[in-house]
Amino acid sequence: MKRKILLLALAVTGVFSLYENPAVAQPKQAAAKAAPGEKFPADPDVKIGKLANGLTYYIRRNTEPRNRAVLYMALKAGSLMETDAQQGLAHFTEHMAFNGTKDFPKNELINYLQKAGVKFGADLNAYTGFDQTVYQLPIPTDSAALFKNGFKILANWAGHISMENTDIDEERGIIVEEERQRGKNAQSRMQKEALPVILYGSRYAERIPIGKLDIIQNFKHEEIKNFYKDWYRPNLQAVIAVGDFDVAQVETLIKENFSTLKNPANAKPHQNYDLPDNKEPIVKNITDKEFPYNVALLTIRHRSKPTNTTADLKSGMIITMVNSMLGARIQELKQKGTAPFVEGQASYGPWQGGMIEGLNAMTVVAVTKDASEISKGLAGVMAEAERMAQFGFNQSELEVVKKNMEAGNEKAYKEKDKIASATFVQAYLKNFMSGSPIISPDVRYNLAKKYLAEITLDDVNKAAKKMMAEENVTVLVQAPEKDKDKLPTSAQLLENIRNAGKGLTAYVDNTVKKPLLEKKPTAGKVVKTEKIEGIGVTKLTLSNGVQVYLKPTDFKNDQIMFSSFREGGTSLIDDKDYMATNYAGNIPGDGIGEFENTQLRKILAGTTASASSYIADLYEGFSGGASPKDIEMALQLVYSYATNPRKDPVAFKKNMEDFKVYLQNADDAPDNVYGDTITSVLTSNSLRDRKPTLAELDQINLDRSLDFYKSRFADASGQTFVFVGNFDVAQITPLLETYLGGLPSTNSGSKYVDRGIRPLTGNVTRIVKKGIEDKAQVKLFFYGNYDFAPATNLQLSALSDILEFKVLERLREKESGVYSPNVGIGYEKLPYANYSLTISFSCASANVDKLVNATLDEIEKIKKEGATAVDVEKFKAESKRAMEVSLRENNFWLNYLTGKLKTNEDPLSILKQNERLEKVTPDSVKEAANKYLSNANYFKAVLVPEK
Incomplete structure (x- = not known):
């Protein structure tokens, strides 16, 4: 939870965000010519058809990722189709799709998919908007039975949701909690005031997808059943299937599963709605x-x-x-x-x-x-x-x-x-x-x-x-x-x-005619080459002490990614000097040498190169990437950030003023106060992690920060680089010798300093009273020191995931007290080996104690009884499926190799992942729960309203 002095960057994307708006993507097609004003030629690689009942389908074979498909069931109906008595029931219907269908009663659907490695929420999901409802199911294709059942699941959603009365009643509380979790904050309240203004005179203003809580809590069962019968009809539906499969087989599966769906005899007219103009501002x-x-x-x-x-x-x-x-x-x-x-x-x-x-x-x-x-x-x-x-x-x-x-x-x-299947799906959905x-x-x-x-x-x-x-x-x-x-x-x-347009003059462009580097650095040499067999990695040692690990891949045709690290970072700054030098990490954000950022963008115009330096707690280094043709430019950026940092007093002054703007009202937001309280406990109120005061901001010194930055990059010996992507080792080596081997080196050596930042020990409780809405946030932390090892970490991950299964079942399905509880595990080896398991959820203020006790009860059950065989099966399946995809991603390998090298672990460890996975059993989870959830260090943080 490290906090640094950062630029105030507010991502203002609009007044509100009511549902995900997928971006349009581009599918593959043979070359074709088209003149301005012509319609786009048809794409022969996507099969578009329509069943007799009006259902549309899109099918495309695509092998990225391998052995996977993305299936969607889309409906041209959302909250705009609701009657006055049905407000919120389009979204409610989407929830009911996961509560039982003809072929998958109750929660059998989720259990079936989880055991096949499909993760609920991350993979299996749905959303509802004003005029659409979309169900998404990424699914493996290497299991014929599972893949075939994927279409049965879509068809069940399209026309066979059970809608049992008891299930409807149990879901009411969950949707109330969804509204509480996503809303009941300043942004939500302001949105409610803004919507009638920007949507004035339109049906949109009266049909916000979440609906009205009094209706959600009290509607008659027939209302939602009627909505489903009226609007879930094949002539408003589409099935989209993109993935590593046979197109003819998929078309047959669609026809088999969806042809029997029928439209209602007296179908309600499907209307499009508009927003009227406003003549006056x-x-x-x-x-x-x-x-x-x-x-x-x-x-x-x-x-x-x-x-x-x-x-x-x-x-x-x-x-x-x-x-x-x-x-x-x-x-x-x-x-x-x-x-x-x-x-x-x-x-x-x-x-x-x-x-x-x-x-x-x-x-x-x-x-x-x-x-x-x-x-x-x-x-x-x-x-x-x-x-x-x-x-x-x-x-x-x-x-x-x-x-x-x-x-x-x-x-x-x-x-x-190499286009991902999900990208094609979004194009067809649009x-x-x-x-x-x-x-x-x-x-x-x-x-x-x-x-x-x-x-x-x-x-x-x-x-x-x-x-x-x-x-x-x-x-x-x-x-x-x-x-x-x-x-x-x-x-x-x-x-x-x-009046903003009065008295203006034309913009004068500040063109840049100088190159980034006036001359190339004096190149170093590769003094040692080693091979890491089994994972296709080559290690180079350069004459200035820089080490480079290279993993060529074919996952992307036009991508090279890299990162580096060297021990040191801000841990080398004494506490008394920490605030004065705390701008050092922002130095690269101000430009390079004589070039400010706007000029730098002009120098880089036409290239895909990007790179920057960083200074973190324990390390400093670089990160970036480029197309193979532009990798030299990316390496020039690395060299420039190391040897020619920019001192920009104007940017410094503005950044400090911006951060003061943030600080002056930060404590008005309950989440900020809550977060600060949690940080103070987990770091024993370390000045390195807490938010600075306005007075402390005045201590920050640009010259001292710049001096520290220069000192950290004056010696490249000890820098370890990792490159992953589409490159040839022999061809990239001369560039590495020039720009990385040419970095200055004094061989001074560098080790981070453990500043002793540790969480408070024992049982700790913090109740933060802040806010005006009936909304509580709860975080439970179990943490401590342990023996860091891949096998132990996997057992901790299993414990975390399985505990999330149980917390979800108990708090959401049985108690109807939360929407989406989360259990997460974090572990690190440096500067000391420690783990932290966190359980978090939001709920009504009155339910805090009940739900905390229910959570602790689930933990005790795992301690006494261990995990169920079914939950272990789900964890293993999800882990294996996730790893299959990750092993074909450059970003995964970059992070994996960097992480192993930082902690001085064997990079071949990944080859034994499945072997370690087999050792996860109900008893091993029980043992982990008793060892790591012992309550020796337990922190409960609760945010509740002031009144």
Whole structure:
């Protein structure tokens, strides 16, 4: 739970997020040519069909990941279809799908899939939106029976959910707890005030998917059964299947399982709903006692046409260009320290993330220091959007973004045979729901290449101007309640916004003509080469003491990833100097040498290279990646961050001011106070982990931080690099000798210092009283020292996963007291071997003691009786299936090898994973529970409302 002085980065993506909005992806297809305005050619690699009952299906064979398929059952119906008495029942129906069907009574469905290695929540899941309900089932294909049953499961969801009265009643409390867990906070309360404003006059405002709690708790059983009969019908449904299978077999399975489904005799009409225009601007100030920020969000909403033709793809590319260039200008303004806002964003795209088809918007967001600066801050971001509309962009800006898009286009095309099945599924889902075209990689690649050459500066500037056409203006302000009197009036806000475009001058681009490195470093040499047989790794030792581990793979065609570490980090700073030097970890975020970040982005234009340095608790090092063709540039970045860090007093001043903005209201949010309390117990209130005070921020010194940064990278001896991806060892070695072997080295040696940060021991309880909603959060920690070993760690993981099965069954299914409890295990070897098992959930305040006792009761059962054979079977199956996928991922190998090397463990350990897994038994879990859940060190942290 380490906390450092970081930039204040607020991810403001919209007023609310009601359901996941999957991104459109691109499937594979043979090369084809298309002219502007033409419809996209059909994709021969996806089989699209329709049964006699109207059900649509999409089938595609794809081998990434191997022996896996992703199956979806999608429905064109959601909360918009509910009657007044059914509000919330579309979502409730989705829950009931997992509570029993014709062929899988009660919880048999979840148990069956878990025993096959399908994890509930992570794999098996569903979601409900305004106009859609989607069920997702990633499933192995190397078991014929399991794969065949996957389609039976989809068909059961589509037309055979049991809807037993007792099951309905038991689920009511779970949905109430879902609303409590996801809502009952400042953001939720503000959302409830905002929705009637932004959705004014539409059915959307009256049909929020979670529904109304009084209806959920009291509706008659027939209401939900009627909803299911009315709307779960084949002519509104689609089956999507993508994976490593035979297409003809899958089509047969779909026909066998879904052809018998029938539409109701007197089907209710399926309607589409719209959002009416607002002629006059709508302004709304919303405050909350627990909201810690001052945020203004403006949207200019426009009508848009469906994306159906190749010309629409060109228009979409122009929008991407505009967003990129406008975003770069805003970032540059922030870097210069002259921005009248803490954080600013402006972009054009689907309104509210595509919530309602046919609506686009220019969205402008400003986060300010306090409420009195909201008008000025929002006008500051608006000024950049207006400057774009009035004067357009420069050719030099367009060239940078074109280079980047060309690089991305090339990279995507090279990976066209490695596209994950889930990506295709999302494209087909979007096609079914809204008619979005299915575009093959070849068509997309060729058209993008053509349009990148054709699009002119005039095309871009005309589009940018249209984006600012004033229509359907809405302004929402969110702020702490205590600052309510400082907020601008609607008239003041609108006046500042309308004046934002006055007196502007054209943007002057700060072009960069210098290379990142003036000359290459003096190369070192490989002095030793070793092979680690069994996992395909080569170890190089360079003449300056740097060690490099190389694992070539074919998992991706155009990806190389790397990371490094060296012992030391901030552990080498004495406590008395810690605060003064605590900006050292932010140094790489300010740029390199004479190049600030905006200039650095221009230098890197057209490449896929990325890299940076870091300073953590016990280590410092580098991380990054690139396409094979750009790996040299990534290595140049590594060399530059090590040898030429940037001192930027302007960026430093702004970052400190931004963090003060965060600190001044941070304790208004209950979650922050709760988190700080937990950290203080788990670190014995170490100054290295706790949040600094405003006074302590003034102790941070840029020069001292920079000096410490330089000292940590002045000696590369001891740096250990790991590279994973598509490269040839012989070809990459000269680059490694030049840029890694050329790093400065004094062979001074470096070891981290154990600063003795430990959690409080014994039984510890902390009750935090903060907040105004009836919502409690509970975290139970069991922790201590232990003998770190792969076999022990696996037993701990088994204990954690199996305990989660039991806690879920008890607290959610039996008690109906929680929505999604979580059990997690953490263990580390350095600076001392320790483990921590955490159980967490949210619930009603009155139920805390009951649910904590129920949780402890489940622990005692495992201690006395051990795990059930079924639960051990589930754990083994899920572990094996997860490992099968992980072994084909570059990111897994990068993290695995780095972790083993840090702790000086045998990297061949992974070859014995299945052997260790077989030693997990009901008795071994019992032994682990008695040993590691002994209550010797037990910490209960509870957050409850103040009243």
